[in-house]
Amino acid sequence: MDISRLTRKAECEWHLPATGAMRVPGVIYADEALIRAMDEKVPEQVANVAALPGIVKASFAMPDAHWGYGFPIGGVAAFDPDAGGIVSAGGVGFDISCGVRTLLTGLEVADIERVKRPLADTLYARIPAGVGSTGALRLSPAQMDAMLAGGARWALGEGYGHPEDLQRIEERGEMSGADPHAVSDAAKKRQREQMGTLGSGNHYLEVQRVTMLYDTAIATAFGLEVGDVVVSIHCGSRGLGHQIGTEFLREMAIAAKASGIALPERELACAPIHSAVGGRYLGAMRAGMNCALANRQILTHLTREAFRTLLPHAHLSLLYDVSHNTCKEEAHVVDGKRRRLFVHRKGATRAFGPGHPDLPEAFHSTGQPVLIGGSMGTASYILAGTTHGMGAAFGSACHGAGRSMSRHEATRHWGGRQVIDALAGRGILIRSPSQRGVAEEAPGAYKDVTEVVDAADRANLARKVARLEPMICVKG
């Protein structure tokens, strides 16, 4: 990116002054290497978002920002409903509430090494992964609506998980304000066979080992020590979320055109929060969030069952569950005043700092765990939300590495078998239905997640706590 238009305010904070239609400035968090490597679409999309009605403070981009749909991936923007603020289906994306949850296992590396191969096979046999995989659960229309209203809490009632899990999920496992009736029959039909499935693309389940701690006090509070084994699950709201995104993007795009709103990109299509379509979208999107939370809860249950067959003494407890494609109504202090805002995080993780009232007691002094997934051959990180971050980008941080190479280019560089063998040589077992899919997700096709996380840490959006490296990866 050409950085001549940016003003460097701090080592990892760059401002794009408000010009033209921009109502607020843009702020990009990155070090110099990351910002120079970002594509030109990032500042363009940051500026476009800054021009949307009711935006508050600034249009933000996280260190992993890249070219998205309307909003950049890694974009954060908050809107005031009482100042004409909008909600945007494109600002949430197709995979509503896609996110990561991490489970502590109480196991150490040696425990896994003894059963690594059968554990990989058992997880792969029990976790439906990849295109066309189906879950065992079929919901009646009434059950579907109950799931959409209740999220992980509903799943718990159906026998998936432990009551203490709910404390360790954003929104305590149940997004309020969900309206199952705002979700179309088509979206519900698309979900019919997909409850408890991982999906494909960059979604995965990994068994990981803790290889480094950066903040031992917070790590201890999170229950992490070097050599511990954890399980991380990355997936979203499956077909239901995709269909909600598709339908509302269309409806908002047509409505914008009909009302004469000129949008630089159709995907910026949005509706006032105080409008019929805005209200319906929020109800449907929150139902989609509950679908993702329920889905990850069911996958957690399947993971526990798989572990039980080989490691019956393991107790898998939830560290935390974060979502990175959302729009949430939150209270934030802006210029000394507390305001209720609708915060869009598109490919960005909520990172609430210490003392935030929405956090469970266990995280009151640490800030929330911020779970950052890497590619299957590199590393993932656990960070913690900071007080500074609350006043910076509405308590938000990055969400992952981001690709450095297209899927097609990746397949020209690597074959699936080659990737699997190379990772096996490093002790990482991959299980996937698609070799081509594995090639497309080759570690070399991703940016260095460490650089991204370091920039988030140096910008003080979130604080680095622990580094995780994969042992087993079930890839969709």
Add this chain to the structure above:
Amino acid sequence: MAWEHFPHGADVGVRGIGATREEAFAQAALALTAVLTDPARVVSRDAVDIRCEAPDDELLFVDWLNALIYEMATRSAVFGRFEVKLSDHRLEATAWGEPLDRERHRPRVEVKGATYSALSVAQGPDSVWIAQCVVDV
């Protein structure tokens, strides 16, 4: 008549090229199938009728791809042949395919939705029609 993919960050663009808009739409549908599997592996046996209507050609094109994505997801099917009729901004089409067979089709990635990025339905200088957009995977 041809189809191709073009790169877009984490996702992939589908492009159909044809002598008419109809051909370009049908070729782009093949490009969509090719995101998932090799179209040559698909037996075009069962017919599914698809109808869409939209305020303009570009939205109609996205609707067409999204209708196919929906049929693929809910029928767990893949399609290998398409016939498209267009009048004004109305589409009537038939897609022929078969149930997804994970062994034979070796599907690689599921398509979440067609987007409005790099969206265009237009006639090039040599009068060929090109219909394209990015699909989210």
